[in-house]
Amino acid sequence: MNDNASTTALDADWWRQAAVYQIYPRSFADSNGDGMGDIAGVTSRIGYLSDLGIDAIWLSPFYPSALADGGYDVDDYRNVDPRLGTLEDFDAMVGAAHAANIKVIADVVPNHSSNRHEWFKAALAAAPGSPERARYHFFDGLGDGGELPPSDWPSHFGGPAWTRVTESAGENAGKPGQWYLHLFASEQPDLNWDNPEVREDFHTTLRFWADRGVDGFRVDVAHALVKDMRLPLRSKPSLEILVDDGTDALFDRDGVHEIYTGWRSVLNEYDPPRTAVAEAWVPFTHRRLRYAQPTGLGQAFNFDLLQAPFEPTAFRGIVARCLAEAEASGASTTWVFSNHDVVRHASRYSLPDGTDGAAQDAWLLSGGREPAGDPARGLRRARAATLFMLGLPGSAYLYQGEELGLFEAADLPRESLQDPTWFRTGNKVKGRDGCRVPLPWNASEENLGFGGSPWLPQPEWFADHAVSAQDGARDSTLEFYRSALAWRRTLQSAESLEWVSAPGDTLAHYRRPNGWAVLTNFGTAPAELPAGVDASKIVVASGAVAHLPAQVPGETTLWIAP
Missing domain, CATH: 2.60.40.1180 (Golgi alpha-mannosidase II)
Structure with a gap:
């Protein structure tokens, strides 16, 4: 249990230098043997998390979902997926975490809903121009018969960012009709944040979870909510921010901060105020700090160390800029090396220097064989970089399994892959399944103590990294993390x-x-x-x-x- 628990529990600034542990619920611990991690599984491991020495857990989406994108396609923002448990299970988990002086951060996904959300089903059943469609981005197509997408915008997961619907109402019922926007999978239609109903409904969602004891929120794709949808739609051949001045058609538009000012008003209704951290892939300029303003979300992820080479000049420059940015915004900075969207950093550091994102994709496609990596060097560098990071001021975000020294499961059988990127690119980009494989808890138990047969297969080498194989072992990565996190509380100032x-x-x-x-x-x-x-x-x-x-x-x- 945390030594400073009695003071942290009532400290509104607990998040400023917290160690936050990301849980990907389906892959953490399975309590009922169905092969999918669940909320009760998280509750069963609160003791492990307390012993690890973290201050908070961040749960990736646990809402009802078809899992078209690993839970980031949300059917109902104010419920728990029945496969993961119930609201009562969630309440029990929050209670157990709080009893161990661990805060709870929930993932909220505001850019898009699932295509199974009641709003989108109503939009499909309604006619063009209806209030139901106004909650999303529906447009007529180009070409003589509307057969072409409204713009050339690509999806982050491959293919176009538009899907055409068959109309169910009006004079064109039964015929191909309008197109809807989805910056990610087609099962993830983008919400229209110019619509006041959308804005108010998310205020309701924030209050729903805050009332249940959630201490903060991680905001998915925080920079994409406001879009320039004026006709004719502008061309945008890239998924990156093309002009870093707030005029990009899809990302980091100035209007997004009005939304988060409203969110901050809701979060400040609570004592202590609820926290929030933005996932905003914004270039390293003055614009990024706006997401971390006290009048907005209050904190934003910095992914710069995650993208940097293991090199002193790069690390030092990033630290200097991030600390200056935090001071200017009034927030604390954030540090992260791994999460559910990237190749685990022990594997990244094992690859030849200069291996960029495209080369990592090729490495995954080869099953982790080309180029050949050096796992010993990768783990050595990962531990060194992590300890460098944990010594820094600001909050440290850790991803489940990195405390076990897990590498990317690069050789997953192709028939087991589930990432939408794999399918939407025609099997040319393998995607993120390799960092989402269920955790190994006990090397001597079936399924390595995870529970039922895992939804993604665990490689045989996972047994060497199991908690049972490292618990109490002096030089193990698990004991290294426990020691570092315990000393970190003394180091922070x-x-x-x-x-x-x-x-x-x-x-x-x-x-x-x-x-x-x-x-x-x-x-x-x-x-x-x-x-x-x-x-x-x-x-x-x-x-x-x-x-x-x-x-x-x-x-x-x-x-x-x-």
């Missing part, structure tokens, strides 16, 4: 740091205001301990070090107490 090393030094050395020091050797050769560093005060090391070492081993991070 004012949200600033001082660099001791010079820019470009292979040995990156920074100090927190309370005297704690962090040293990371980004090189492969050992580096001499700086003068004045007391080796007897090393309390956490990402890798093996000698007793009272004179050097920092390559690709290793050390924490030194004051």
Whole structure:
């Protein structure tokens, strides 16, 4: 149980330097043996999470869903998927988490609903121009018979961002009719946030979960809600923000912040105010900090370290910019290396330097064989980078399984894949299933202690990473995370740091205001301990070090107490 629980429970700023553990519910723990993780499974592992030393859990969507996109296609924003449990199960989980002084963050998905949502079903049953269709983006097609999509916009998952419907009402009933917008899968129609009914309904959703004890919200695709849908629709051949000034047709438009001002009013109705963090893939400029304003969501993800090479200049520059950005916005910064959407960082660091996103896609398509990786180096770098990050001011977001040193399951059988990207690209991009494989809890139990036969197959090598294989093992990645998270509470102080090393030094050395020091050797050769560093005060090391070492081993991070 957290040592500072009594103060954290009533602290409205608990989130500023929290360690948040992301749970992908279907893959965490299965309580009823149906092969799918569930809410009761999360409750059963609260003791494990408390022992790990995290401050909060963030649950990816647990709502009713056809799972066209792993739960991010939401049928009902104010309920629990029956396969995952009930609202009563959710209440019990929140109660158990709070009893262990762990906060609960819920994923909210405002850009799009499921095509099974009652609103979208009503839109399909209604005629063009109806109030039901006005909750989404329905448009007539181009061409003589409307047979062409309204624009050239692509879907993030491959193919066009438009799907044509067969009309059910009006003079064209039974004929091909209008098109609807979906920036992701066709089962995820985009909501029209110019519609006041949409805005007010999400206020209701926020209150529904906050009333049930949820402490905060992670906001999916937070930068995409407001779109320029004026005719003729502008061409947009890229999925990136094309002009970083708020005039992009689909992303980071100024009007989105009016929406989040309204959300902040709702979140501030509670004592303490509920938190929120934006998933906003916005370029590293002044525009990103707007999502983290106190009058808005209050915090935003920084994915810069996740995308950076394991290199001291890159890490140092990102830290400096993110801390400056946080100070300017009034928020604390965020740090993350892995989540449900990216290749696990132990695998990314195992690949040859310079392997970019496209090359990672090719690596996945090859079953993790080309290019050949170096798993030992990958895990060594992952642990070093994580310890570097956990020493920083701000909140640290961890993804389930990284504390076990899990790699990407790159060789999943193709017939088992479920990511919509795999299907919408014609089997050319494998997608994100490899980071979503159910966790290994016990190496000696069937299905590695997960529960029933997992919805994605667990590779045989997962057994070596099971909790049972690492629990109490001195040099295991699990015990490393437990030690680092326990010491982190002592390390945290004012949200600033001082660099001791010079820019470009292979040995990156920074100090927190309370005297704690962090040293990371980004090189492969050992580096001499700086003068004045007391080796007897090393309390956490990402890798093996000698007793009272004179050097920092390559690709290793050390924490030194004051």
